Amino acid sequence: MRHTAPADEGEAFSDFGQLRSFEGARTAASANLIPGLNRGLIPGALRHLLAYEPVLPTTDALAPYLRQIDRSRMYSNQGPLVKGLQHRLQTLLGIGEGTTVATNSGTGALVAAILAHAGSADPARPYAICPAHTFVATALAAAQCGYRPWLADVCEDSWTLDPDRLADHPMLHQVGLVVPVCAYGRPLDVARWARFQAATGIPVVIDAASAVEALVDGTMTCHPQIPIALSFHATKVLGCGEGGCVVLPDPALLARVTQTTNFGFMGSRDCQSVSFNGKMSEYHAAVALAELDGWAAKRADFARIARTYHSALQQAGVAMDALVLHPQIASNYVLYRCAGGAMAEHLRLALADAAVEARFWYGGGLHRHSYLIDAPCDDLPVSERLSATLLGLPMGAAMTAGDVARVVAVLVAVLVGAPASDHLAQPVWDRAAPIPASVPA
Known part of the structure; x- marks a missing residue:
């Protein structure tokens, strides 16, 4: 279409x-x-009111963390503030140590999760199924990993993909990745997606950019085989300007995520896998830590x-x-x-x-973006309706x-x-x- x-x-x-x-x-x-x-x-x-007006930590709130950077003289590469942030996130989410990797952006988190879990696209399975009703970063992250986005309609109730419906998708034999989205931060059932992944063999990575509260409040849970990507963009409820993290209670798979965000290095300076520079800097970690304080x-x-x-x-x-x-x-x-x-x-x-x-936060849907105008897609009646009627x-x-x-x-x-x-x-x-x-x- x-x-x-x-x-x-x-x-x-x-x-x-x-x-x-x-x-x-x-x-x-x-x-x-x-x-x-x-x-x-x-x-x-009267001043113009924006659809969202970010408020991040003040200079005074940041100062103690910036002084730590001055003392450590570490500015990136998994410095003490990034490690401290990961520890605090794990405590906040109620999960164990070694289950989060901080990244340079929410999109970076999604790219890292895809490459570590699904790898680059295979010519035999070139498609990544994405919901049509989402922010464009979902499809762009899949495309950056070599996949061709296939846009599917969302469920009227959940506003995201339905794993039971996708199990009967006619193109499933050519699909190498599925990226469900927590639309507007709505929690989704991760266990259902784990069952879909086990039944089909197709890797699933969840774009939970806005859903940190769902994880913190327990309305959404983690699964050791399903990476979850969060965003800490300034417009999110937990923000540091630009940043994100991958949440995954599987140490081996999470180690691959860390490797993917660090040029493929793992214990040496030898690039061992497809990768990129997706590390969070100490300065952004400072903002995130001050944000957590308040x-x-x-x-x-x-x-x-x-x-x-x-x-x-x-x-x-x-x-x-x-x-x-x-x-x-x-x-x-x-x-x-x-x-x-x-x-x-x-x-x-x-x-x-x-x-x-x-604001129509997701615009007219992914299928209305110029870059994705020729992307293959299913009929999209629910996505069309939600995109036209949900006003932020x-x-x-x-x-x-x-x-x-x-x-x-x-x-x-x-x-x-x-x-x-x-x-x-x-x-x-x-x-x-x-x-x-x-x-x-």
């Missing part, structure tokens, strides 16, 4: 994706989209914002089954599932007109109740029909509202 790439809309991009192209959105959005929005009810002096407080801030969203929208009469928060997804996301693609785009433009960025609302540990009020005002105006100005004067969550157990305290 062939898909067409989206037209260039002239929007700017940064390390965090689409930037605040609000002037263009103002042009696209009609002045009548929401009554009052263009008549000064939302002050022009991580409980950061998670509490995310939970506070989630509760504020929930209470505000509930009081306003917005359909709550469309709001997706932690623990269903990672804390750094707030998703609103719109009834259809037209409504989602309508809402995105309305938010942009109020200087609020909302602003989230960040430093957000205020006033920031949430601005977002909610527009949502209510579009979804309920009340004027946006009615919801700017007084936040609707000033009145007490019960919070269900699914919204963390």
Whole structure:
């Protein structure tokens, strides 16, 4: 099936994706989209709200770790801070020593896991099955290892690949790798994928870029035969700017991961395997360690914002089954599932007109990227629907109740029909509202 790439809309991009192209959105959005929005009810002096605003450790928090680097004069190559980070991650995850390898990025973790576990692509089995509904790094990591991504549809319930459905895939005899994804940090059943791997002989590597909380909280577990790749990008709930790690409770296989990230060296300076430089530096480990020092407080801030969203929208009469928060997804996301693609785009433009960025985090799906436009794929009805209707609302540990009020005002105006100005004067969550157990305290 062939898909067409989206037209260039002239929007700017940064390390965090689409930037605040609000002037263009103002042009696209009609002045009548929401009554009052263009008549000064939302002050022009308000700062632009991003879909995600990273907050990483301050200089003061980093200083003790930077002084350790000054003393050790080790800057990379599995220095003491990287080893300390790996130890703390293992403690946090409740797994034994020697079960994590820190990497230079989440994508680096995924590439290392693939090369160590599945190896480079075999001409007889050139395909890597990836979900169409994910961030493009999933497919790019497989491609960097020589595989040709085959894009498969996701399950309506889990938003990721279904191992039982894939077991009957007509191209399975040519598949050398499967990469399930924890979409938006949603936990998946690793044991089911271990059974799929054992039954088919096809290596499985899990892209769990956003799912560190699922592992920490026990809603997802590790398996000694299934590598799990995490990301510590600045946009993730646990971030260090750029970084990641591979989690794998198998010492022999994990040693291969370490070798893969270090030019194929293992006990000598002889390159013994396909490999690359995927090591984490001591400086990024310093940021990650400082992040762990304050991580409980950061998670509490995310939970506070989630509760504020929930209470505000509930009081306003917005359909709550469309709001997706932690623990269903990672804390750094707030998703609103719109009834259809037209409504989602309508809402995105309305938010942009109020200087609020909302984002389709996975774009139109992998099959809409120019690089993957000719990638083989199955029919993708669920991926198409999710990509068009899951709108990411602003989230960040430093957000205020006033920031949430601005977002909610527009949502209510579009979804309920009340004027946006009615919801700017007084936040609707000033009145007490019960919070269900699914919204963390």
